[in-house]
Structure formats: structure tokens, C-alpha cells
Amino acid sequence: MNGTMLRMTRFTIGKLQQCNITCSRSDTVYHLANRTSRTPRRSQLCKNGSFDVLVLPVYKGKNMSRLSCLKTGGLFLPKSMWTHSRHTVALYSTSTDSKQTSNTVVNQESKVKTSNTLPVPSEDVNKLLQLAYPQRWRLTAAVGFLVIASSVTMSAPFFLGKVIDTIYSSSTEDFTASLTSLCFMLTGVFLCGGAANAARVYLMQISGQQIVRNLRETLFSSILKQEVGFFDKTRTGELINRLSADTAIVGRCLTDNLSDGLRSLAQAGAGVGMMLYVSPSLAAFVLMVVPPIACLAVIFGRFLRSISRRTQDALAEATQLAEERISNIRTVRAFGKELTEVQKYSEKVDHIFELAKKEAVLSAGFYGVTGLSGNIIILSVLYKGGLLMANEAMTVGQLSSFLMYAFWVGISIAGFSSFYSELMKGLGAGTRLWELMDRKPEFPLNEGLVLKPEQFKGELEFRNVCFAYPTRKDSPIFQDLSLSVPAGSVMAVVGSSGSGKSTLVSLLLRLYDPDSGVVTVDGRDVRDLNPYWLRSHVGTVSQEPVLFSCSIAENIAYGAKDPSQVTVEDIYRAAQIANAHDFIQEFPKGYDTLVGEKGVLLSGGQKQRVAIARALLKNPKILLLDEATSALDAENEFLVQEALERLLDGRTVLIIAHRLSTIQSADAVAVLDQHRVMEIGSHAQLLANDQGLFHKLMEKQAFLQSQHKKALYK
Numbered sequence: 124m125n126g127t128m129l130r131m132t133r134f135t136i137g138k139l140q141q142c143n144i145t146c147s148r149s150d151t152v153y154h155l156a157n158r159t160s161r162t163p164r165r166s167q168l169c170k171n172g173s174f175d176v177l178v179l180p181v182y183k184g185k186n187m188s189r190l191s192c193l194k195t196g197g198l199f200l201p202k203s204m205w206t207h208s209r210h211t212v213a214l215y216s217t218s219t220d221s222k223q224t225s226n227t228v229v230n231q232e233s234k235v236k237t238s239n240t241l242p243v244p245s246e247d248v249n250k251l252l253q254l255a256y257p258q259r260w261r262l263t264a265a266v267g268f269l270v271i272a273s274s275v276t277m278s279a280p281f282f283l284g285k286v287i288d289t290i291y292s293s294s295t296e297d298f299t300a301s302l303t304s305l306c307f308m309l310t311g312v313f314l315c316g317g318a319a320n321a322a323r324v325y326l327m328q329i330s331g332q333q334i335v336r337n338l339r340e341t342l343f344s345s346i347l348k349q350e351v352g353f354f355d356k357t358r359t360g361e362l363i364n365r366l367s368a369d370t371a372i373v374g375r376c377l378t379d380n381l382s383d384g385l386r387s388l389a390q391a392g393a394g395v396g397m398m399l400y401v402s403p404s405l406a407a408f409v410l411m412v413v414p415p416i417a418c419l420a421v422i423f424g425r426f427l428r429s430i431s432r433r434t435q436d437a438l439a440e441a442t443q444l445a446e447e448r449i450s451n452i453r454t455v456r457a458f459g460k461e462l463t464e465v466q467k468y469s470e471k472v473d474h475i476f477e478l479a480k481k482e483a484v485l486s487a488g489f490y491g492v493t494g495l496s497g498n499i500i501i502l503s504v505l506y507k508g509g510l511l512m513a514n515e516a517m518t519v520g521q522l523s524s525f526l527m528y529a530f531w532v533g534i535s536i537a538g539f540s541s542f543y544s545e546l547m548k549g550l551g552a553g554t555r556l557w558e559l560m561d562r563k564p565e566f567p568l569n570e571g572l573v574l575k576p577e578q579f580k581g582e583l584e585f586r587n588v589c590f591a592y593p594t595r596k597d598s599p600i601f602q603d604l605s606l607s608v609p610a611g612s613v614m615a616v617v618g619s620s621g622s623g624k625s626t627l628v629s630l631l632l633r634l635y636d637p638d639s640g641v642v643t644v645d646g647r648d649v650r651d652l653n654p655y656w657l658r659s660h661v662g663t664v665s666q667e668p669v670l671f672s673c674s675i676a677e678n679i680a681y682g683a684k685d686p687s688q689v690t691v692e693d694i695y696r697a698a699q700i701a702n703a704h705d706f707i708q709e710f711p712k713g714y715d716t717l718v719g720e721k722g723v724l725l726s727g728g729q730k731q732r733v734a735i736a737r738a739l740l741k742n743p744k745i746l747l748l749d750e751a752t753s754a755l756d757a758e759n760e761f762l763v764q765e766a767l768e769r770l771l772d773g774r775t776v777l778i779i780a781h782r783l784s785t786i787q788s789a790d791a792v793a794v795l796d797q798h799r800v801m802e803i804g805s806h807a808q809l810l811a812n813d814q815g816l817f818h819k820l821m822e823k824q825a826f827l828q829s830q831h832k833k834a835l836y837k
């Protein structure tokens with residue numbers, strides 16, 4: 124079972140939902156062969172599955188699986204997850220593959236409110252540790268190597284003390300023999316230590332990269348699942364920053380930092396033990412300094428945690444600005460705003476710098492104080508140790524060993540405080556990640572009713588719809604809007620700019636939900652339909668078609684449910700119907716031509732035709748054409764119109780058009796005004812009504828066009 128993926132998926136407790144999971148062949152899960160059986164079975168999930176998910180709260184503790192079994196009538200967790208679950212997810216397989224589980228249970232993180240309050244909430248630390256859980260074997264091995272390497276490091280002062288005492292006390296022959304054997308032994312020990320250290324570093328780095336990889340994948344998946352309204356409110360730079368910088372900080376915190384922290388802890392512990400062994404009185408004297416330094420580290424860590432969060436927020440703002448301006452460089456250049464933009468960016472980075480300065484001042488104070496304390500301790504040990512030596516209570520070798528241990532303990536304490544401060548930074552960044560990963564999208568992606576092919580006709584209806592965008596609740600777009608589009612008919616929607624034509628498309632695709640009223644497909648409220656299924660049957664060409672930075676062929680194939688199954692012939696056919704084939708063939712690399720970021724290497728008209736081909740490849744039952752021909756010249760527009768008309772057969776089509784001449788062949792035309800449909804009828808009927816809105820719109824457009832022509836010929 125791919126536990127990581129499931130653990131990162133957010134579900135509502137107690138609600139049956141659907142999700143897709145990816146499982147590898149070797150994944151073992153415990154499941155019930157049928158829902159009444161009480162005996163857990165091991166099972167292999169053989170391929171990706173679509174599951175209904177039921178999230179159930181369970182008790183923490185060793186017998187959690189039993190409790191969950193008793194409480195919920197037989198649900199079992201995969202064994203490896205028992206100690207890490209707060210919730211159980213029951214997966215009811217909807218796959219027809221008989222090898223797949225019928226009732227499988229894995230763990231699920233609970234929805235935890237993140238907090239910035241200190242001291243460190245154990246929930247946050249738990250979450251951080253849970254990320255490292257899939258890497259437990261590598262990390263355990265790394266800790267094993269760490270213990271070996273640290274033991275070697277910490278044994279060195281002891282043996283070096285012995286060497287010194289040998290030098291001082293032995294006769295010449297004894298001295299040479301003892302020294303040689305001690306040095307050989309130490310070389311062997313150091314070699315082992317070096318190898319163990321190399322293995323530790325390798326394992327830690329690999330685990331770290333794997334954690335960051337998993338974290339990024341989960342986060343990206345959480346982001347893409349959010350409803351469109353979320354993206355209206357959230358800045359892209361903010362999300363990119365969380366995906367890149369925050370994940371890296373958390374990954375580093377869990378691996379390199381954890382490794383350094385554990386090493387420091389182990390070395391400090393061993394060092395203190397050896398100091399007590401060599402000279403208890405001197406050790407007690409040295410240890411007096413530990414509590415004040417620990418307090419200082421805690422205060423410093425608290426500060427760092429809060430500043431880390433603020434720095435990441437500031438960084439996100441700067442990234443947002445840079446991302447937006449770079450991707451719109453043509454507009455910046457056209458308005459000559461390069462210097463202004465640099466000025467704005469420098470204000471943002473100044474803010475980051477101010478925060479970094481605060482951090483630098485505190486770090487300087489903290490590391491200065493700890494460094495000074497370390498040196499004072501060494502000096503005191505020398506002084507007090509010298510007195511003990513003078514009283515013959517200590518040998519020179521013992522004092523040397525003790526000094527080295529004191530030195531190591533000092534380094535380890537400094538290392539541990541640095542671990543603590545990095546942990547705080549990691550928690551600061553982690554809090555930003557949990558916020559996103561714990562966020563439950565308002566609309567599900569793949570849950571709800573799926574109409575059978577024979578039920579699905581494609582009739583659309585907006586019934587008494589009231590709607591305002593979530594970010595502008597005070598300015599309604601629709602008030603009691605009603606419009607029906609019979610199955611297989613072509614409805615054109617016209618209206619002045621900003622009247623809400625494109626918003627109709629968004630509501631149909633269920634990118635937003637109406638505040639009241641319903642949008643239906645074949646009489647079913649779209650809120651009851653599975654959005655994934657619905658969107659797979661709707662082809663859209665939007666006002667500003669967006670292409671992805673890959674080849675033209677890949678962009679067209681994007682429209683298919685499974686692009687890997689699309690043949691070259693399918694792509695050619697779609698491109699030919701969309702009148703894109705000829706211009707694509709003229710490119711030296713033809714269909715393999717890369718279109719650049721957002722299709723920037725194509726002209727507006729070319730982009731639009733590729734987007735039409737992409738929509739056609741989907742062979743959708745419902746076509747939503749939002750100004751689909753707006754960027755085409757007169758000749759191409761005619762050809763595309765012709766192609767579209769051939770394609771309209773058997774589909775329900777909603778055409779949103781500004782150029783009223785392009786909608787003559789529509790079965791009906793609806794005119795939007797004052798937040799609702801004000802007129803509806805055939806093109807001819809509406810035109811005949813010389814007091815009507817449509818008639819006025821036509822007249823206005825004809826007048827503007829004639830003015831435009833006059834201006835051109837002047």
C-alpha cells in the first residue's frame with residue numbers, strides 16, 4: 124500500500140468519498156475479504172484503484188486495530204501504520220479486479236489546527252516525524268552508523284590520553300611497542316569511524332531527498348485538488364514558494380539536521396559519561412554551565428521559529444511579484460516599467476533582508492555567548508585540572524582526555540542548539556505546509572453521481588441562479604438567472620462585456636457553486652454529479668486559451684482522457700477539423716514544435732486553433748465555446764466556423780460570442796443583461812424586434828465597426 128500517498132490525502136471524517144490511489148505490486152495491506160468477515164487478510168493491490176473512502180476516528184495505541192475493528196464492524200489497518208494513526212480510512216474497492224481488496228484500511232492523518240504558539244506543539248512535531256516515517260529503515264540504519272561513528276569519535280580522547288600517559292610513563296622499548304600497537308589500533312578504529320560516517324551521510328541525504336520528493340508530490344496534489352475559488356484568493360508565488368523553499372527546509376530539518384542533532388546528543392551524552400568517568404569533580408564543575416545555555420537555546424529557538432515563518436511569507440511575496448512580472452515581460456517592456464518593477468522587487472527583498480538582519484543579530488549574540496562559555500569552560504578545566512595534577516589527583520593523560528571530552532561536549536551542545544534552531548525553522552516552514560495539506564477543498568474532485576451513457580443526453584439548465592464570486596460577494600453576477608439548453612442544440616449567449624457570459628461556463632464546469640438556484644445536466648444538479656466525470660464530457664475553448672510548454676502534438680493530446688492512447692491520426696484529424704493542420708505542417712518540426720511557456724511561441728489565432736483541436740479530441744457531449752473564434756482572422760474564422768458547425772451535430776453547444784455575426788446558425792440566442800437572461804429566441808426573431816436588446820447590440824456593433832473602418836481608411 125502506498126501509505127504516504129494516502130496519508131497525505133485529506134478526507135472528511137465519517138463521510139463516504141471517492142479517491143484514486145496508486146499502489147505498487149509489492150504493497151501489502153490488511154483487509155477483509157468481505158464486509159462481514161472479522162479475519163484480517165494480507166493482500167496485494169495489483170494496480171491503481173478507485174476507492175470509496177470512509178474516514179473513521181480511532182483510538183491511539185497498540186490495540187487500535189482491535190478497537191477500530193470492534194467499533195466499526197471490522198476495519199483493519201496495515202500493520203506498519205498502527206502506531207502512527209489517528210484516523211482510520213476504510214477503502215471499499217470499486218474496482219472490478221477481483222484481486223483487489225474489497226475492504227481495505229489504511230491510516231489517515233487527522234485534521235490538526237496548526238498553531239504558531241510556543242512551546243512546540245507536539246502535534247507539529249508528530250507531523251514532522253510522520254513525514255520521515257516511510258524512510259524509517261534507511262534512517263534507522265543511518266542512526267546505527269551514527270552510533271558507530273560517534274563511538275569512534277568519543278573513544279579517541281580516551282585512547283589519546285592513554286598514548287600520552289604511555290609517552291610519559293613507559294621505558295624506551297615498552298614505549299615504542301605500546302605506542303605502535305596503540306597507533307595501529309587507533310588507525311583501525313578511525314577507518315571504521317570514517318566508513319560509518321560516509322554511510323550515515325549517504326543514507327541521510329537519500330532519505331532527505333526522498334522525503335522532500337514525497338512532500339512536494341503530496342503538496343502539489345493537495346494544491347491541484349483545491350477549488351478554483353481558492354486560487355482566486357491565493358497568490359501563485361506563495362504556492363510556488365511552499366512547494367520549493369518550505370519543502371526543502373522541512374526535508375533538511377528532518378535529515379541532515381536530525382542527524383546532526385542525534386550525533387550531538389549522542390556525543391554530548393557519551394562525552395559527559397566519559398568526563399564523569401575520568402574525573403567526577405571536574406565533570407560536575409563543567410556541567411553547571413549546561414542549564415543556562417539550554418535556556419538560552421530555547422529562547423533563541425522560539426524567536427527563530429517565528430522569524431522563519433515571517434521570512435517565508437515575505438519570500439513568497441517577492442516570488443509572486445517576480446513570477447508575475449517575468450511571465451508578463453512583454454507587458455512590462457511595452458510600458459517601459461522595468462525600473463519600477465525592480466524598485467518594487469527591491470522593496471520586497473528589503474523586507475526579507477530586515478528579517479534576516481534581526482536573525483543575524485540574535486544568532487551573533489547566541490553563538491557569541493555559547494562560544495565564549497565554551498572557551499571559559501576549557502580555561503577553567505585547565506586551571507582546575509592543573510591544580511588536581513599538582514596534587515597528583517590526575518595524570519597528564521587524564522587531563523588531556525578530559526579536555527578533549529570537554530571540547531567535544533562543548534561542540535555537541537553548540538551542535539544541539541543549532542539542531543534546535545533548525546528544528547524551529549523547520550516547524551515554521553512545516554506549519555505553512557500543513558495549512559495547505561490539511562485544507563479540504565470545498566468541492567470534491569472525483570465523487571458523486573456518474574450518469575450511464577444511455578441516461579446522458581446533455582440537456583443543460585440554469586434555474587433561478589444567483590451567484591457572486593467568493594472574492595466579491597457584494598457584487599452579484601447573476602440574480603435569478605434561468606436558461607435552458609435542450610440536448611443537442613446550439614445556444615449562443617451574448618451580452619455586454621462583464622455581463623457574466625464566461626461565468627456561465629464556470630458554473631457549468633462546477634468551478635464555482637451558485638449561491639442559490641441550481642445548474643443541472645439532464646435534470647441532475649451538477650453538485651450531485653461527479654465533477655471529474657462531468658468535465659470529461661465537456662469540451663471547452665476559453666477566451667484566452669492556455670497551452671502548456673510542450674509540443675503541439677502533446678498539447679492537442681492533452682484533451683484525451685488517456686493521452687498515451689491517442690494516435691497520430693487522431694491528432695491530425697482534430698487539427699484538420701480545427702483548421703490548424705496547415706500552419707502546423709509549415710513549422711520545420713511540425714507537430715513536434717514546442718509552443719513555449721503558455722504557448723507564447725504561437726500567435727493568438729494559432730493558439731486558439733490548437734485549443735479547439737484539443738477540445739475536439741475529447742469528443743465531448745457538451746461543447747462550451749467561449750469566444751472560441753475571437754482571435755482568428757476573417758478567413759480562418761470562416762473555416763473554423765464551418766468546421767465547428769460540422770462538429771456540432773449530436774452535441775449540446777453553448778457559444779459565447781462577442782461578434783454577433785458569428786452566431787447566426789445557433790438554434791437560439793440568449794441575451795444577458797442586468798444579471799439575468801433578458802431575451803431569448805432565434806437570431807432572426809431577436810433581430811426582428813427593433814426595440815429589443817439584441818437588436819440594439821447588433822446596431823451598436825455595426826456602428827462601431829463602421830467607425831473602425833472609417834478610422835482605418837483615413
Ligand SMILES: Nc1ncnc2c1ncn2[C@@H]1O[C@H](COP(=O)(O)OP(=O)(O)OP(=O)(O)O)[C@@H](O)[C@H]1O
Pocket residue numbers: 355592593594595600618619620621622623624625626627666781
Ligand atoms: N474569478 C473572479 N473573481 C471575481 N470576479 C470575477 C472573476 N471572474 C470574473 N469576475 C467578474 O465577474 C463579472 C463577469 O465576468 P465574465 O468574465 O463572466 O463576463 P463576460 O460577460 O464573459 O465578459 P467579457 O465579454 O468581457 O469576456 C465581471 O465583472 C468580472 O470582473
